[in-house]
Amino acid sequence: MPDEPFQGKGKAEKDATQWHEVKKGDTLSKLAEKYYGDPGLYTTIFEANRDRLKDPDLIRIGQKLRIP
Numbered sequence: 001m002p003d004e005p006f007q008g009k010g011k012a013e014k015d016a017t018q019w020h021e022v023k024k025g026d027t028l029s030k031l032a033e034k035y036y037g038d039p040g041l042y043t044t045i046f047e048a049n050r051d052r053l054k055d056p057d058l059i060r061i062g063q064k065l066r067i068p
Contacts (some may be wrong), residue, residue, distance in 0.1 A: 017048075017066045017067065017068055018035070018066075018067040018068075019064050019065065019066060019067065020035075020064070020065050020067050021062065021063070021064050021065075022059050022060060022061050022062060022063045022064075022065060023061060024061055026059065026061075027042075027057075027059070028042035028045050028046055028056050028059065029042045031045055031065070031067065032044065032045055035067050042056060043056070044068060045065060045066070045067060045068075048065075048066040048067070048068045049065050049066055052065065053065075
């Protein structure tokens with residue numbers, strides 16, 4: 001998948017992805033709280049980024065993560 005969001009027409013709804021660049025202090029739980037209002041949904045972000053993440057506790061500053 002591309003590193004930037006798709007902006008064309010006719011793509012499936014799953015392509016309406018937001019992107020977040022990891023900053024110091026970010027965790028998947030904090031991102032889930034910010035985007036979904038529930039830190040327990042961190043697995044949603046992890047699953048959407050399995051091609052980039054091997055462990056939900058190991059995210060790096062500067063990584064671009066999909067936020068479905």
